[in-house]
Amino acid sequence: MAKLQPRREVWEYGALPVSVLCPSLEPQALLLVHGKLLSRSTADAKGDRTVKPNDVATVLDLTPNQRDVLVEVLSALSLSNGALQPTPPAPGQESIYVHELSMLMLAQLFAREAQRPDAAEYWPEGQAGAGPSTSMDALMSPTRQMGKQGAAGRTHMRQQLQQHLRAAHSALRGFGDYLRRHLKLILELAQDPVPAGGDPGRLSARELDRAAFLFVPSQSQQLAPGARLSALVPQLLPAPGGGGGAPRLLVDSVLSALKTTWGEDALESPRLASFSTSASPSPKAFRSLGLAASSGSVDDARISGVHKGTVVRGETDIPGGTLHVSDCHDTVVYVLSPLQFVHLSGCSDCTVVVGAVGKLLRVDRCDKVTLIAATTRILVSSCHDCVLHLGVTRPPLLLGDNRFLRLAPFNTRYDRQLAHLRAAGMRPDLGSRWDVPEVLQGRDRRGMSSGPDSPRAFSLSGAAPRHTFTLMPPDEFLPYVVPFQGGAGVLAGGPAHPTATRWAALGSSAVKGAVYLFPLPPDYEKALVRKLSLTADMRAKLRAANLSKDKERELNEAIQAHYREWLHSSSLLRQIFDLSNLERDELSAGGGGGGGGGGGGASQGAQQAQSAGQAGGASPGGSGGGPSPMSL
Structure with missing residues (x-):
């Protein structure tokens, strides 16, 4: 039997600090906010209601900075605007689907239940310094202090990162329970505005399908792949022959039908791999998966627990288009594949190369990681001393307590790179906006007390946190050589063409095609x-x-x-x-x-x-x- 499952991407990739965005919003008041948004909305060709970003900022009382961050995250998660537009709308002119926005805000409110104060999550305050390389800034950085203690200090830091991962996995399971408790509210948020004399207590299949922003039906023999959410409620299906119009059921009846299909174990928490090799497969078995390491786990959607190793994944190794890289340390990861979502979390001392990400790349709680990625959007949360070489067509989003990030231009190429960008739906012709990040800031709300999920880096006065990021000086910029083609196979299609690894051939007439995808x-x-x-x-x-x-x-x-x-x-x-x-x-x-x-x-x-x-x-x-x- 098909089961109803939470759409995990909404929480894994879309979680934002709700105390900064909407500190006083509660689930009970969300219907009122939803009504205000509907009153400012217009109907598109399909009858779905959309609003403009400025209307969102007015109703939710957001600053332009907060509005832009929210709109970017919603655009990445949206199921309604998935088609690649020939000319993207100008900033501030995007069409935002009201039902998706309201459901995303409901998901954000789960943060008050899931997030708890954690002193290890934030870098300690200290005096200002020029950067992480100075002695004064070493006093501000717990991981710098751990580095002075040698291997024992780094191990302790990795244990802290693993603790964060366990908390995140626990929160993911709680997210499903939270959505189940608010299932009736979700159905109400999916409804069209009720016309005069209409029945507000009934729901159509089309309206129920809007809840697919938060839920997906599990794969089963009863449902075809890609089936709509309304297929779980047969009473909403049109009668054979199409007569009688689209049926509408009472909201309570739909609610009861969905609860019977709920998957209790829908969100399994991935296990954290330990550094012990006692139960590990043979090294040759590891290498058959493109993994050269004594520990870790690699499959078609996840790379986790790799310590002092190298991982190579080609364009056919991640068929689902979603990848999680977690709990990796002292490791180099090549992901040369067209993807839609990538989540990098709890890693340290790693180099990660990501070929192309069409929707969102999220980086959470990483330390001393060098990331080289081409992506439509990137969100970086509470990371320390990381170098980000980005080919990104939207401004990078920085939130949480980031410290000493270094932003730099995209610096690599490989044979199948352009094909991967096209397959992921990226637009390299739009240029890279790596150097104009959006740093999520609070606003001056006099008399407002901080909630438990309010990071100290978010200044209530609106001041930007210190040492969040710097731009890499041109004299420090260097290319990065990818030694693979990026095709199928254990070695991502085999060795790269010689001209692809010889950067000294820049501008040479012997090099065919563009030298850079992002100039x-x-x-x-x-x-x-x-x-x-x-x-x-x-x-x-x-x-x-x-x-x-x-x-x-x-x-x-x-x-x-x-x-x-x-x-x-x-x-x-x-x-x-x-x-x-x-x-x-x-x-x-x-x-x-x-x-x-x-x-x-x-x-x-x-x-x-x-x-x-x-x-x-x-x-x-x-x-x-x-x-x-x-x-x-």
């Missing part, structure tokens, strides 16, 4: 070209020096020594080993195919590109040390 700002492009020219300048100087054979050999040995030291200090040697193992297994399974001709493949191509000075943490190398950085 760099002029200052960053000039700085990058200047960096990439250093290797050529150094070669020219060495040739002009006319060194003897002995001096040339001595210089080469010194360069090799410094190169190996760099590999060890940057933890890139482990990535070389991981990719070599993945590549070897792929070659043995495929009879030698797809490895780039004899085992050089992805790992060697990445090493050659990286050793030219194009660092950033991609997988440089194969086993055996590879060529000298000056040999290129």
Whole structure:
């Protein structure tokens, strides 16, 4: 039998600090707010009611900043405006579906039940400093202090992140119970305005289907894939032959019918993987999933618990279009696939590359993570000391107690990148707005007391929190080499084409197509070209020096020594080993195919590109040390 399940994306991706948006709103008053929104709405071609963002701000008493954040999140979650528009509406001119907005606000009110004070969630206050690298800012950062304590301190920090994940998973289960308790209110929010003389207590199938914003029917033999929510209530289905019009049932009757289909265990909490390897599969079994690590879990929708490893996922490995990456530490993750939703949470000391996200990428409570992503929208909540290289067509949304974020232009490419962006519904022609984030702020509400879910970074006076973000200086910008094509298979289609990893070929006529999907700002492009020219300048100087054979050999040995030291200090040697193992297994399974001709493949191509000075943490190398950085 088909069951009614909460739509988990609404809470996982759409949760906002309700005490900042609407501190006095209660579920009992939501119908009144809904009525005010309907009074300002107009009907679209299908008869659904829409309002403009300014009307939303007026009714909910929001600042322009708060309104923009709410509209962006709702647009990502909306089921009504999923079609890709040739020309997106101008800011402030978006059409917002009233029923979806009211249901989203009801979901936000669950935060008062789910969120509890947690001192570890917020970074401690301290004196102002220039950034996380100064001694004063080290006093402000609990994770910086833990770093001084070595491995024990980092382990303690990871335990705190795991505690947050457990709380989030528990809240997700509570979200389903919360929606069940307010199911009648949800049905009332789904109704059309009642005309004069109409019966306000009846519901049609079309109105019930609007509740699909919060609920989905489970897969079953009784329902076809993609069935509407109204299919769970057969009494609402039209009579055979289409006579008699669309039936309307009493709201209480629909409520009773839906409660009989409720799935008690609909929202399973994913287990947190421990760092213990006692019950782990064999390393070869891990590598068959594109995972090179001694622990962790990888499937077609989740990457979790990976510690000191490398994960590679290609374009056919995530068929559902939704991915969760959680509880990963000291790990490199390549997700080269067209997706709709990605959630990155509770990770530390990781590098994550995400190919294309069509709706929303959310990052929660991460520490020292480098994220490289092309996405329509990104929301970052309560993260610390992270570097975000973004190709994002909407302004990044920053909320919670973020500290020391560094925003930078998108800095990578791979063979299947443009195809992935198109498949995800992205519009790279709109340009990237990586440098104009929206930081969610409170407003001056005199006499208002903070609720338990009111982060201290939200100033009630409207002041922006200190040290939330900075823009990466152009001189620090570097490209990141992705050593894979981004296609299907364990190694994401195999090694990348040589020109894709040779950033020194910028502007070369030999490179076909656009060099960047998101063009760099002029200052960053000039700085990058200047960096990439250093290797050529150094070669020219060495040739002009006319060194003897002995001096040339001595210089080469010194360069090799410094190169190996760099590999060890940057933890890139482990990535070389991981990719070599993945590549070897792929070659043995495929009879030698797809490895780039004899085992050089992805790992060697990445090493050659990286050793030219194009660092950033991609997988440089194969086993055996590879060529000298000056040999290129």
